[in-house]
Amino acid sequence: MSTLFRKIRYLDASAQSLHEGELLVQDGKIADFGPSLGNPDGAEIIEAEGAILCPGLVDLRAAIGEPGFEYRETIASAAQAAAAGGITSIAVLPETDPVIDDPALVRFLRSRGEETGSLTLLPYGAATRGLEGKELAEYGLMKAAGAVAFTDGSKAIASSRTMRLALFYASGFDMRIVQHPEDVELARGAAATAGPRATWMGLPSVYAAAEAICVARDIRLAELTNGALHFAHVTTAEALEHIRRAKEKGLNITCDTAPPYFDLNETAIGDYRTYAKLSPPLRVEADRLAVVEALKDGTIDAIASDHQPRDADDKRQPFAEAAPGGCGLATLLSVTLARVQNGDLSLPQALALLTAKPAAWLGIEAGRIAKGLPADLCLFDPEKSWQVQAGKLPGKAQNTPFDGRALEGVVLGTWKAGRRVYG
Amino acid sequence: MASLKHLLGIEGLNPASVTNLLDLAESYALLNRSGKTQRDSLRGRTLINLFFEDSTRTRTSFELAGRRLGADVVNMSVATSSVTKGETLLDTAATLNAMNCDLLVVRHKSSGAPALLAQKVGASVINAGDGTHEHPTQALLDALTIRRNKGRISGLTVAICGDVLNSRVARSNILLLTMMGNFVRLVGPPTLVPGSIGVNGVEIFHDMEEGLKGADIVMMLRLQKERMTAGLIPSSREYFAFYGLDRKKLAYAKPDALVMHPGPMNRGVEIDSEVADDAARSLIKEQVEMGVAVRMAVLETCARSNH
Numbered sequence A: 001m002s003t004l005f006r007k008i009r010y011l012d013a014s015a016q017s018l019h020e021g022e023l024l025v026q027d028g029k030i031a032d033f034g035p036s037l038g039n040p041d042g043a044e045i046i047e048a049e050g051a052i053l054c055p056g057l058v059d060l061r062a063a064i065g066e067p068g069f070e071y072r073e074t075i076a077s078a079a080q081a082a083a084a085g086g087i088t089s090i091a092v093l094p095e096t097d098p099v100i101d102d103p104a105l106v107r108f109l110r111s112r113g114e115e116t117g118s119l120t121l122l123p124y125g126a127a128t129r130g131l132e133g134k135e136l137a138e139y140g141l142m143k144a145a146g147a148v149a150f151t152d153g154s155k156a157i158a159s160s161r162t163m164r165l166a167l168f169y170a171s172g173f174d175m176r177i178v179q180h181p182e183d184v185e186l187a188r189g190a191a192a193t194a195g196p197r198a199t200w201m202g203l204p205s206v207y208a209a210a211e212a213i214c215v216a217r218d219i220r221l222a223e224l225t226n227g228a229l230h231f232a233h234v235t236t237a238e239a240l241e242h243i244r245r246a247k248e249k250g251l252n253i254t255c256d257t258a259p260p261y262f263d264l265n266e267t268a269i270g271d272y273r274t275y276a277k278l279s280p281p282l283r284v285e286a287d288r289l290a291v292v293e294a295l296k297d298g299t300i301d302a303i304a305s306d307h308q309p310r311d312a313d314d315k316r317q318p319f320a321e322a323a324p325g326g327c328g329l330a331t332l333l334s335v336t337l338a339r340v341q342n343g344d345l346s347l348p349q350a351l352a353l354l355t356a357k358p359a360a361w362l363g364i365e366a367g368r369i370a371k372g373l374p375a376d377l378c379l380f381d382p383e384k385s386w387q388v389q390a391g392k393l394p395g396k397a398q399n400t401p402f403d404g405r406a407l408e409g410v411v412l413g414t415w416k417a418g419r420r421v422y423g
Numbered sequence B: 001m002a003s004l005k006h007l008l009g010i011e012g013l014n015p016a017s018v019t020n021l022l023d024l025a026e027s028y029a030l031l032n033r034s035g036k037t038q039r040d041s042l043r044g045r046t047l048i049n050l051f052f053e054d055s056t057r058t059r060t061s062f063e064l065a066g067r068r069l070g071a072d073v074v075n076m077s078v079a080t081s082s083v084t085k086g087e088t089l090l091d092t093a094a095t096l097n098a099m100n101c102d103l104l105v106v107r108h109k110s111s112g113a114p115a116l117l118a119q120k121v122g123a124s125v126i127n128a129g130d131g132t133h134e135h136p137t138q139a140l141l142d143a144l145t146i147r148r149n150k151g152r153i154s155g156l157t158v159a160i161c162g163d164v165l166n167s168r169v170a171r172s173n174i175l176l177l178t179m180m181g182n183f184v185r186l187v188g189p190p191t192l193v194p195g196s197i198g199v200n201g202v203e204i205f206h207d208m209e210e211g212l213k214g215a216d217i218v219m220m221l222r223l224q225k226e227r228m229t230a231g232l233i234p235s236s237r238e239y240f241a242f243y244g245l246d247r248k249k250l251a252y253a254k255p256d257a258l259v260m261h262p263g264p265m266n267r268g269v270e271i272d273s274e275v276a277d278d279a280a281r282s283l284i285k286e287q288v289e290m291g292v293a294v295r296m297a298v299l300e301t302c303a304r305s306n307h
Helices: A075-084 A103-116 A139-145 A160-171 A196-201 A209-225 A237-248 A259-263 A266-272 A285-296 A332-341 A347-354 A356-362 B015-034 B056-068 B085-098 B113-120 B136-150 B168-179 B208-212 B236-243 B284-305
Strands: A002-010 A019-026 A029-034 A044-047 A052-055 A057-062 A087-092 A120-123 A176-179 A228-231 A253-257 A377-387 A406-416 A419-422 B046-051 B072-077 B103-108 B124-130 B157-161 B183-187 B202-205 B217-220 B258-260
Touching (some): A002 A377, A052 A057, A052 A347, A057 A332, A057 A356, A075 A087, A075 A103, A075 A406, A075 A419, A087 A356, A087 A377, A087 A406, A103 A120, A103 A139, A160 A209, A160 A228, A209 A228, A209 A237, A237 A253, A237 A285, A253 A285, A259 A285, A259 A332, A285 A347, A332 A347, A332 A377, A332 A406, A347 A356, B015 B136, B046 B056, B046 B085, B056 B072, B056 B103, B056 B284, B085 B113, B103 B113, B124 B284, B136 B168, B157 B168, B157 B208, B183 B208, B258 B284
Parallel strands (some): A002 A052, A057 A087, A087 A120, B046 B072, B046 B103, B157 B183, B157 B217, B183 B202
Antiparallel strands (some): A002 A019, A019 A029, A377 A406, A406 A419
């Protein structure tokens, strides 16, 4: 079985600009690409009419409702949303019920991903048993079962002692620890970032410095243990400056951010809009600009969806009581492309942050256009516009912080190992 | 009279609408004093007092205001322990819609809860205090009390003292007083007076002598016992020594400065009885009296807009 994409624009692994040409998929793999590939026998022809063909997106961070919170989302529903968003691999957080802190559960998630036929699920193992922040989970056995890194998900590893042990122990297996960077004591009960807006709205708030305090401590612990450390959804200028300096120093530190943190600021929570209640909270404009700057200069290694499915009852509550988190699979590509349209990022930069870089971080054979790689592909029209509407997004989770946002960039089709799974 | 479907906060009002409400309230205050208390402008209307937080004073004040205007008044106190909090709020909204209530007075421990209800019910929603956000009728009754005693509600220096951080009364008062052209000073320990509350016309002090100097009005805030357990201040004894209002500290203000407190008072914590009960200086009783008049004005204005 083979497929020929004609009149595509694409980036090859080394390219810094778009090529026009064709790409051939055979037996689920990228067989060839170039200006013209002739007329291979029996190939299905996809006329792309100048649309961009990029590797399927690799999402470094998403929570999925299954197992345990199927009322919010199932794996099948997440797979539907992912395919519509051009995503073909997702690293999933362990904050399910049961918590993914056991090798059998890692294997279970892997195989549940395979069953979808459209999405590779790459499980994070819990950094501590039950995400309780106390005892280390079984890193060695979970790695053998296919865990990609270890994290307590949306909970920060609060204890310095536990963090030191986790980094030290994981280094023996060449594995990373992923931290939700937030000083837990400062952040307790917070619903917004500290400042005039939170004060006037009467919302419990957390200082932006709570992120930097945690980041600074953990960088020091990583240095102490020679461990590999990744900070998830970094949102503040101060924390990014710490990370920038740690990288200059040659420490094994990486980080990601998510679209809300470079596209929105705290004004989005006006009128107590709970869909814009996230963790970490949306920050002030100066922090948003710092995130954009860190995307430009390479301090940030990947853009993750930070998808957190919530149902209406989780969100239709007074702001302080509503569950934090936004869904983000269907909007990941388009919101990132907005940074290209306004000139902050080049298209190759933006796509690398969504594909090649997270794939390299995860150590998976994906995220690049190269011969012999699995044909995980996304075809999109960068000029076509659409409007985000909560209630009309693909999949079950509708809690988008981008409700009402007009975006450019529409996914026309998604292919997993050569098979069309969307469009 | 300006149209006002809901009263969710002082934010959203303008000087003209505040003046209108105060004028109407003033006329009710005079009628109330004359003993001609019964009117029928809200006859046939239903007012529901929906209190998710205990409050005897505010609820009674709204109840009295509603009855004096001839409304049918129902009190609902909703225990927050039995059901999941969010379910209670929206389930209750659905129930109230089914009852065709006209005026809904809401108190809730979460900021923004009345705003959420206002989106879900047909009734006019009046915020009777939400979390640490706003308590608009308190600010209006404070303004009326000040106006009656100082002859104006502009160009005055008002010192708001105590737990500003956790006070919805403070927020509504700051908004109203600055909007009307007064100078507001916030006085208290740094842990209770957030720097981020600064707006034009507001100054922050951590010392009572400096903060009260030249003040026309000294407005004390209630200090909740929980603030001590939360570690925001070390003890009530230390708090009273530095921030409690007694004769000595009141002497820093203008000689004719008047004292206010939204109640209920913690005597010997934020205010000394000698000051609180001094009829020549304290407006605390008049605040309660004006509370009924202001709430009558608010209920009538909202009812008319929602007709």
